[in-house]
Amino acid sequence: MSIEPTTAIKTGLALWEQRRLLAAPLQKLRRRLGRGKMVIAVFGPGGVGKTTLGTMLDENFDPQVKPETYKESLEPETYWLKTNPARSVIVAPGQEHRIGRYWPAIYTQLSQAKTAVVIHVAAHGYHAFNESVALTGSVADYAAGRRKRELEILMDLAAYLEKTTIPLKMLTLVTKQDLWWNEREDVKRHYEGGEYAAQIARVRTAKGEQHFSHEFGYVSLCLNNLQAGDGALVAATTAGYDDNLRFSNQQRVFEIIEGFAR
Secondary structure, three states, rough: OOOOHHHHHOOOOOOHHHHHHHHHHHHHHHHOOOOOOEEEEEEOOOOOOHHHHHHHHHOOOOOOOOOOOOOOOOOOOOEEOOHHHOEEEOOOOOHHHHHHHHHHHHHHHHHOOOOOEEEEEEEOOOOOOOOOOOOOOOHHHHHHHHHHHHHHHHHHHHHOOOOOOOOOEEEEOOOHHHHHHHHHHHHHHHOOHHHHHHHHHHHHHHHHHHHHHEEEEOOOOOOOEEEEOOOOOEEEOOOOOOHHHHHHHHHHHHHHHHOOOO
């Protein structure tokens, strides 16, 4: 579900027009959330862009403001309609030592909703580094280890989701597209096949087609080189991946989320 270069070139929209198109599905999403008891919960490991996504879903989001550099989320973050948690976007902290502390309470909040949207964020292993942490070994080995962690978190999440009784809509959102754009076919095969897809199928089987739907989304939430905490360059933004591609894919992803909220 990622747009190809020829499509982006054909659209050829100015950046201000891209931002306007991006705002439309977000506005619809916020209106729909305000009408009913729905929770959007965002899960995934640390450093994949969960906070950036939450910020973009917030009613005060300004697409012209560049997101801050990566900082660990110390506790769950709530975006939009913050005075009414039943109609909020909740971002779960992804660091391993915080999952056991905070995720059970978010699961409880999901179970109390009439319906829920669950977003599992991954990044094909291109996870941001904590402050001052250096890269040890090769970039390929680092990314492979982080993809393993993505799968471990999904397996734990699936174990919970298959036991829920409420209708669920789920999005697997693979971020950092600007870093892996030249590998996009391999990225798609990794998530839409193999063990990752098997975990999604596990939830679908347990809940049934009528009570569970799932989509894949591929996106760059912001253009950024990946740097280690000590400042060393780990992966550079792919040449040719520009704002037209970024905004086109963002629009598609937010249209999916907006559709979930109907």
